[in-house]
Amino acid sequence: xxxxxxxxxxxxxxxxxxxxxxxxxxxxxxxxxxxxxxxxxxxxxxxxxxxxxxxxxxxxxxxxxxxxxxxxxxxxxxxxxxxxxxxxxxxxxxxxxxxxxxxxxxxxxxxxxxxxxxxxxxxxxxxxxxxxxxxxxxxxxxxxxxxxxxxxxxxxxxxxxxxxxxxxxxxxxxxxxxxxxxxxxxxxxxxxxxxxxxxxxxxxxxxxxxxxxxxxxxxxxxxxxxxxxx
Amino acid sequence: xxxxxxxxxxxxxxxxxxxxxxxxxxxxxxxxxxxxxxxxxxxxxxxxxxxxxxxxxxxxxxxxxxxxxxxxxxxxxxxxxxxxxxxxxxxxxxxxxxxxxxxxxxxxxxxxxxxxxxxxxxxxxxxxxxxxxxxxxxxxxxxxxxxxxxxxxxxxxxxxxxxxxxxxxxxxxxxxxxxxxxxxxxxxxxxxxxxxxxxxxxxxxxxxxxxxxxxxxxxxxxxxxxxxxx
Amino acid sequence: xxxxxxxxxxxxxxxxxxxxxxxxxxxxxxxxxxxxxxxxxxxxxxxxxxxxxxxxxxxxxxxxxxxxxxxxxxxxxxxxxxxxxxxxxxxxxxxxxxxxxxxxxxxxxxxxxxxxxxxxxxxxxxxxxxxxxxxxxxxxxxxxxxxxxxxxxxxxxxxxxxxxxxxxxxxxxxxxxxxxxxxxxxxxxxxxxxxxxxxxxxxxxxxxxxxxxxxxxxxx
Amino acid sequence: xxxxxxxxxxxxxxxxxxxxxxxxxxxxxxxxxxxxxxxxxxxxxxxxxxxxxxxxxxxxxxxxxxxxxxxxxxxxxxxxxxxxxxxxxxxxxxxxxxxxxxxxxxxxxxxxxxxxxxxxxxxxxxxxxxxxxxxxxxxxxxxxxxxxxxxxxxxxxxxxxxxxxxxxxxxxxxxxxxxxxxxxxxxxxxxxxxxxxxxxxxxxxxxxxxxxxxxxxxxx
Numbered sequence: 024x025x026x027x028x029x030x031x032x033x034x035x036x037x038x039x040x041x042x043x044x045x046x047x048x049x050x051x052x053x054x055x056x057x058x059x060x061x062x063x064x065x066x067x068x069x070x071x072x073x074x075x076x077x078x079x080x081x082x083x084x085x086x087x088x089x090x091x092x093x094x095x096x097x098x099x100x101x102x103x104x105x106x107x108x109x110x111x112x113x114x115x116x117x118x119x120x121x122x123x124x125x126x127x128x129x130x131x132x133x134x135x136x137x138x139x140x141x142x143x144x145x146x147x148x149x150x151x152x153x154x155x156x157x158x159x160x161x162x163x164x165x166x167x168x169x170x171x172x173x174x175x176x177x178x179x180x181x182x183x184x185x186x187x188x189x190x191x192x193x194x195x196x197x198x199x200x201x202x203x204x205x206x207x208x209x210x211x212x213x214x215x216x217x218x219x220x221x222x223x224x225x226x227x228x229x230x231x232x233x234x235x236x237x238x239x240x241x242x243x244x245x246x247x248x249x250x251x252x253x
Numbered sequence: 254x255x256x257x258x259x260x261x262x263x264x265x266x267x268x269x270x271x272x273x274x275x276x277x278x279x280x281x282x283x284x285x286x287x288x289x290x291x292x293x294x295x296x297x298x299x300x301x302x303x304x305x306x307x308x309x310x311x312x313x314x315x316x317x318x319x320x321x322x323x324x325x326x327x328x329x330x331x332x333x334x335x336x337x338x339x340x341x342x343x344x345x346x347x348x349x350x351x352x353x354x355x356x357x358x359x360x361x362x363x364x365x366x367x368x369x370x371x372x373x374x375x376x377x378x379x380x381x382x383x384x385x386x387x388x389x390x391x392x393x394x395x396x397x398x399x400x401x402x403x404x405x406x407x408x409x410x411x412x413x414x415x416x417x418x419x420x421x422x423x424x425x426x427x428x429x430x431x432x433x434x435x436x437x438x439x440x441x442x443x444x445x446x447x448x449x450x451x452x453x454x455x456x457x458x459x460x461x462x463x464x465x466x467x468x469x470x471x472x473x474x475x476x477x478x479x480x481x482x483x
Numbered sequence: 484x485x486x487x488x489x490x491x492x493x494x495x496x497x498x499x500x501x502x503x504x505x506x507x508x509x510x511x512x513x514x515x516x517x518x519x520x521x522x523x524x525x526x527x528x529x530x531x532x533x534x535x536x537x538x539x540x541x542x543x544x545x546x547x548x549x550x551x552x553x554x555x556x557x558x559x560x561x562x563x564x565x566x567x568x569x570x571x572x573x574x575x576x577x578x579x580x581x582x583x584x585x586x587x588x589x590x591x592x593x594x595x596x597x598x599x600x601x602x603x604x605x606x607x608x609x610x611x612x613x614x615x616x617x618x619x620x621x622x623x624x625x626x627x628x629x630x631x632x633x634x635x636x637x638x639x640x641x642x643x644x645x646x647x648x649x650x651x652x653x654x655x656x657x658x659x660x661x662x663x664x665x666x667x668x669x670x671x672x673x674x675x676x677x678x679x680x681x682x683x684x685x686x687x688x689x690x691x692x693x694x695x696x697x698x699x700x701x702x703x
Numbered sequence: 704x705x706x707x708x709x710x711x712x713x714x715x716x717x718x719x720x721x722x723x724x725x726x727x728x729x730x731x732x733x734x735x736x737x738x739x740x741x742x743x744x745x746x747x748x749x750x751x752x753x754x755x756x757x758x759x760x761x762x763x764x765x766x767x768x769x770x771x772x773x774x775x776x777x778x779x780x781x782x783x784x785x786x787x788x789x790x791x792x793x794x795x796x797x798x799x800x801x802x803x804x805x806x807x808x809x810x811x812x813x814x815x816x817x818x819x820x821x822x823x824x825x826x827x828x829x830x831x832x833x834x835x836x837x838x839x840x841x842x843x844x845x846x847x848x849x850x851x852x853x854x855x856x857x858x859x860x861x862x863x864x865x866x867x868x869x870x871x872x873x874x875x876x877x878x879x880x881x882x883x884x885x886x887x888x889x890x891x892x893x894x895x896x897x898x899x900x901x902x903x904x905x906x907x908x909x910x911x912x913x914x915x916x917x918x919x920x921x922x923x
Contacts, residue, residue, distance in 0.1 A: 024511070024513045024515075024592060025512075025513030050762045050763075050799075051781065052778060053762075053780075053785075100841055100842050101840045101841065101842040102839075102840050103838045103840035115838075121839070123839045123840065123841055124841075125841050125842075125843070125844070125846050126803065126843040127799075127802075127803025127804075127807055127846035127850075128803075130799040130800040130802075130803050131803065133800070134584075136588075137584065137588045137590075138361075138584030139375070139376060139589060140587070141374035141392035141397040142390075142392060142397070143370050143373040143374070144370065144372045145369070145371065146371065146807070147807060147845050147879075150877055151845060151876065151877045151878060151879065152877070153845065160371070160372075162371035162372060165371070187573070188537070188546070193457070193796075193798075194779040195779040195780040195790070196764050196781055196796065197780075198796055199762050199798065200799045201798065202800075203798055203799055206585075206588060221573030222572030226425075226544075226570060226575050226576050227423070227425075227576055228455070228457060228458040229576070230457075230798070232575040232577065232585075234539070234590050235590065254812060255732075255755055280542045280565070281561065281565040283542075283558060283559050306579075330620070331620045331621065331622040332618055332619075332620050333618045333619075341618060345616070345618075353620065354621075355622075355625040355626050356541065356583065356622050356623040357541075357583025357584075357586060357630075358583075358625075358626070360578075360582075360583050361580055361583065361584070364804075367810075368804030368805075369806075369808040369850065375587065376587070378625050379659075380659065380660035381625060381656065381659065381660075382656045382657070383621065416793055417793070418766070423578075424559045425570070426540070426542045426544050426559060426561055427560075428543050428576055428577070429542050429579050430578070430579045431578065432580075433579055436804070436808060450792070451792040452792030452793055454793075456766070456793075456795050456796050459795035460578070462765050462797065462805075463793065464735045464759070464811075
C-alpha cells in the first residue's frame with residue numbers, strides 16, 4: 024500500500040512490538056539508519072532479534088540498542104570489530120545470542136524472503152562448521168547447503184533520497200544491504216536525507232521501488248568521524 | 254576479463270558453436286537483439302537451444318533464426334503469439350522442441366545460474382502440469398517445486414548505452430531479460446546504440462556492470478512498426 | 484456473519500465495462516495492482532485518478548500509465564500484452580528477475596486475471612485449454628496466480644455454449660491450485676476458497692436460478 | 704610437463720611488499736579481482752595502472768580506487784575493511800545480494816585472501832582460530848573462498864612460533880574445502896590441489912630445506 028511520510032522518526036517507528044525481528048541496514052557505519060535506531064530505543068520495544076551485517080560500532084546505532092538491553096539475538100556475518108566492545112561484553116556475559124551467517128548467504132536468505140523463494144541450495148559454507156546440522160545436496164559434483172529465508176517483521180534502512188511514491192536511491196557503498204532488506208520485511212521504514220516529488224527521481228535509476236517502502240522519514244545526514252567508520 | 258568492443262556484429266558473434274545454448278533477450282520486440290541475431294544467422298551456428306521469453310514475431314529476429322532452421326529447441330514462457338507463425342509451423346511439423354517455463358521461473362532459473370545458486374524451491378507451478386516430474390517439498394505449509402539453473406553458453410542482449418568498461422543501461426521496459434541473461438552465460442554479447450567513455454555512465458545508475466559483458470557492438474536503433482510490436 | 488446477497492435479477496447482466504467498473508470499486512486506494520492481459524486491462528479506465536493505485540506490469544515497471552497514442556508510442560515501453568503504454572510520474576523500471584521476485588514475494592496487493600475456469604475452492608485454469616494440438620504458452624500466468632495477496636478473476640460466468648466456468652473442479656490444466664479469492668462475472672460476484680462458494684452479488688439472474696445453472700453449492 | 708622450480712635460497716625471504724608485488728605480477732591484465740581485507744589490499748599498489756585490473760569490493764562496488772585521503776574521504780564509500788576508498792571512472796555500485804551473487808556465480812577472475820592455514824589439497828582456514836572463547840565472525844570469507852575462478856592465498860609460510868601454515872590437513876575450522884589454487888608466501892609460491900603441493904618458487908630457503916620444515920609432500 025501507499026508509502027506514508029512520517030513527520031518524525033518517533034512516528035516512523037511507532038508500533039514495533041516486543042519480540043520482533045528487525046532487519047537493520049548498513050555495513051559498519053555506511054548505510055546505518057542511526058536516527059531510526061535512536062527512535063527505536065526511545066520507542067522501547069525489547070526482546071528483539073536483530074539481523075544486520077555487524078553487531079554495532081562504538082556506542083552508537085546498533086551498539087546503543089544493544090547497550091540498552093533490547094536485543095535477545097543477533098544474526099550477522101561479522102560481529103567482531105575493533106570497536107564492537109558493547110556486543111563483545113554482552114556476548115561474553117551470555118546476555119545476547121549470536122547466529123553467524125556468511126555475508127552473502129545472509130543477503131541471499133533475505134533476498135529469498137523478499138522474492139518468495141522457499142529455500143535455496145548454496146555452495147557457500149559446505150564442509151565448514153557453519154553448515155553443521157544443515158541439509159546438503161550434491162549438485163553437478165559440488166556439495167550445496169540448503170538455506171532458508173530470513174524474513175523481518177520490520178526493516179530499518181537508510182537511503183539517500185526518496186520521492187513521495189517511496190522510490191529510493193542510495194549513495195555509493197552505503198547502498199549495501201538496504202535494497203535487499205527493503206524487500207524482506209513486513210514493515211519497511213526508511214530514513215532519507217531528502218524527499219522529492221514523484222517524478223523527481225529518474226525511473227531508470229530507482230534502486231528500491233516504492234512498493235517495498237511503507238514509511239519514510241527525513242533525517243539529516245550525519246558527519247561521522249573516520250575513526251568511527253572503522 | 255575486459256570487455257572488448259567489436260567493430261561489426263559479425264565480429265561480435267564469431268565463434269558461437271553448433272549445439273550452443275543461446276539466451277536471447279527481449280520481451281516480444283522490446284529489447285530484442287535484432288542485429289546480433291541477424292549476425293548469428295550469417296555466422297551459421299546450428300542445432301541451437303534458444304532460451305527467450307517468446308519464440309519469435311513475424312519474420313524478424315528469433316523468427317528469422319527459426320526459419321533458417323538453426324534451432325533444435327526453444328525454452329520459453331510464451332511461444333504462442335498473434336504473429337508467431339514461423340514457430341507455430343515448425344512446432345506442428347515436429348521440427349522444433351519446446352519447453353514451456355513460467356515466465357518468472359525462467360527469469361529466476363537464469364538468475365540462479367548467474368548467482369551460483371545450485372537450485373531453488375519456488376511455489377510457482379506447484380500442482381500444475383508444468384511441475385510434473387519435478388521434485389516438490391512442503392515449506393511453511395505450501396508446496397514448492399525444485400527448480401534448477403538455466404545457463405547459457407552465449408547470451409545475446411540489447412541495451413541502450415554502454416561505456417568502454419562494458420557497463421550497461423537500458424531503456425524503459427526494453428530492460429526486461431537483458432540484465433539477468435547477462436549474468437547467466439559464459440559469453441555475453443551486447444548490442445547498444447551508443448558507447449561512451451568510462452565515466453560517461455553514472456555509477457549509481459549502472460544496471461549491468463561490465464564484469465558481465467564480454468563483447469560490445471554498436472547497432473543503430475531500429476524503427477519498428479506498432480503492428481510489429483504486438 | 485455474512486452480509487446479505489445483493490440480488491439484482493431485475494437488471495441485465497453486467498457489460499464488460501460495467502464489470503470492469505465493478506472490480507475497480509473493490510480495489511483499495513493506494514494499492515499496487517497487476518491487471519492481466521485482455522479484459523482486466525480495462526479496469527484501469529475505471530480507477531479514480533485520485534485513488535493512487537499504482538499499476539505493475541510484469542515486464543518490468545511500476546507506475547504504468549494508459550495506453551500510448553500517436554507520438555507517445557515508444558516501442559521500448561509496452562505492457563505485458565506488448566501494447567505500447569505510457570509512464571506516470573514516480574514510475575520505476577526493473578528487470579524481469581526483480582519484477583517476478585516482487586510478484587512471487589507477495590508484494591502486490593491485487594492482481595486481476597482472466598480465466599477459463601475457476602473451481603469452488605479457488606483453483607484457477609487460465610493458461611491452456613487442454614486441447615492436444617494447442618501450443619502451450621503460460622507466460623506469467625502461474626507467477627501471477629501465486630503472487631498477489633488478493634487474486635481476483637474477471638470472466639464471463641458461462642461459455643458461449645452456456646457451460647458454467649465456475650465449476651466443482653477444473654477440467655482444464657491448472658494455473659494454480661487454491662489461489663483465487665474472488666470471481667467477478669457478468670452474472671455475479673463470488674467469494675471462493677476452502678469453504679466453497681459464497682454469492683455476494685447477482686446481475687440479471689436470481690440466486691435461485693444461479694443454483695440451477697451452476698454445479699457448485701452456493702452459500703450466502 | 705612442469706616448469707622448473709625457481710629456487711632463490713641465496714636471498715632473503717620476501718617482504719610483505721615484495722610478496723604483494725610478486726602476486727600482482729600473476730594477476731592477468733583486464734582481470735576482475737577481489738583483494739581480501741588486510742595484507743592482500745596492498746597488492747593494489749603494485750598493479751600497473753595500464754593493466755586494466757578492475758577491483759571488486761564485496762560491499763557493493765566494481766572499479767574501486769586507492770584509499771581516500773584528506774578531502775576525498777566520504778564515509779558512504781568504503782572497502783570491505785571499512786576503510787574510506789575512492790571511485791575510478793567506469794565504476795558501478797550494486798547492493799549486497801547482487802554483489803555476492805556476482806562472487807558466488809563465478810564472475811570474479813581472481814581473489815586473494817589471507818589465511819591461518821591452507822591444506823595441501825587447497826582447504827582454506829582463515830575465519831576462526833578455533834579458540835573456544837573467540838567470538839566467531841566470518842564476514843564474506845566463505846563466499847570469497849567459493850566464488851572466484853582463481854583463489855590465491857597470501858600469507859607467511861610459518862607462524863611466529865615457526866609452525867608451518869601449509870599443512871597436511873587444517874586443524875582450524877574450515878572456510879572452504881578444496882578452494883585454494885595457489886599459495887604465495889614469504890618463503891615460496893606453491894600450487895595446491897587434488898594432486899597435492901607443487902613448489903613453484905622459493906625465497907630465502909632451498910627446496911630441500913622446505914621439505915624438512917613442511918609436513919607435506921612437495922613435488923616440482
